[in-house]
Amino acid sequence: MIMRRARLATVAVALATMSLSACASVDPYTGQSRTSRAAYGAGIGALAGAAIGALTNTSHSREMQKNALIGAGIGALAGGGVGAYMDNQAQELSSELRGTGVSVTRSGDQIILNMPGNVTFPTNGSDVNSNFYPTLRSVAKVLNHFNQTLIDVQGFTDSTGSADYNLNLSQQRANSVAAYLAAQGVAPGRMIVTGRGEAAPIASNATPEGKAQNRRVEIQISPYVN
Numbered sequence: 265m266i267m268r269r270a271r272l273a274t275v276a277v278a279l280a281t282m283s284l285s286a287c288a289s290v291d292p293y294t295g296q297s298r299t300s301r302a303a304y305g306a307g308i309g310a311l312a313g314a315a316i317g318a319l320t321n322t323s324h325s326r327e328m329q330k331n332a333l334i335g336a337g338i339g340a341l342a343g344g345g346v347g348a349y350m351d352n353q354a355q356e357l358s359s360e361l362r363g364t365g366v367s368v369t370r371s372g373d374q375i376i377l378n379m380p381g382n383v384t385f386p387t388n389g390s391d392v393n394s395n396f397y398p399t400l401r402s403v404a405k406v407l408n409h410f411n412q413t414l415i416d417v418q419g420f421t422d423s424t425g426s427a428d429y430n431l432n433l434s435q436q437r438a439n440s441v442a443a444y445l446a447a448q449g450v451a452p453g454r455m456i457v458t459g460r461g462e463a464a465p466i467a468s469n470a471t472p473e474g475k476a477q478n479r480r481v482e483i484q485i486s487p488y489v490n
Contacts, residue, residue, distance in 0.1 A: 325456045329414045332453025333488055340490045341412050346373055350487055353410040360402040374486050377403065379441070381421075381479030390436035392444055400441065403483065404448030415450070416484040417442045419459045422475035427461060435459025441481050 330340075341349055354375050358368045367378045384396050392400065407415065419434030419441075435458070442457045467474035 326414070329454055329456060330488065332451060333412070333414075335453070336451060338411055338488070341487045342489070346487045346489060349410065349412065350375060350485075353406060353413070353485065356406050356409070357403070360406055361399065364399045364402075366399060366403075374484055377483040377485070379481045379483070380476070381437070381481070382476060384441070384481060385437055388433070390433060390440050392440050397444070400444045401448055404445050404450050407445065407450050407454075407485070408448075411451075411454075412488045413454070414486045414488055415445075415455045416482075416486070417445075417455055417457045418482045418484065420464060420478060420480050420482065421461055422465070422478040423462050423469040424475065431459055431461035433459075434461045437481055441483070 333340075350370070350373050354368060354370050357375065357377065361368060361377070365380055365383045369376045369378065379399075383393070385391070385393060407413070417438045419436070419438035421430040421434050423430075438457050438459050442452070442455050445455070446452045462469075462478075465474075465478045466480075467477040469475050469478060
């Protein structure tokens with residue numbers, strides 16, 4: 265059952281990503297490929313369904329991530345090379361994301377990207393702000409370069425509103441970020457996508473400033489090791 269679920273997830277996410285690619289057009293001014301807003305919305309809808317759900321909140325998610333990389337022929341990091349690999353990735357992310365409002369934090373062998381809600385999404389909305397697209401493209405570029413990593417995309421809210429509403433909104437926002445990354449070539453199988461609602465605040469919800477910090481999406485990047 266677990267393997268069947270994993271296969272369904274892989275196929276569904278692949279189809280969603282293919283749909284985005286198929287609806288891409290070439291910008292006449294830059295010569296670069298771009299995805300229409302309508303196609304992007306459709307891709308989010310597909311990814312937000314069973315495909316992403318199959319990778320979310322399951323005890324086998326981490327194993328599924330590793331299996332996806334094994335299936336793609338990507339080997340695991342080993343020994344002393346792990347630290348240097350993550351160091352180089354953190355440096356490249358810091359360079360790419362300087363001035364964007366996204367913080368890059370190294371915690372042990374993990375890298376955490378903190379994307380504040382006020383720059384990533386409209387108020388009470390889950391569609392990524394269009395002016396944040398270049399930032400996510402920069403993130404995707406680094407993730408594609410350093411492909412021996414596992415990616416956790418987690419959405420968080422402040423405590424305003426009901427817990428159920430916040431949990432749903434945080435999941436939708438995490439889905440939107442994951443969908444955009446997938447559209448930029450990040451393998452969906454590397455990602456676990458989770459909405460955590462009001463859980464794990466990083467500041468007090470008693471002040472507007474604290475609430476603003478708690479409204480965020482985090483991308484946690486971990487080395488792929490055996």
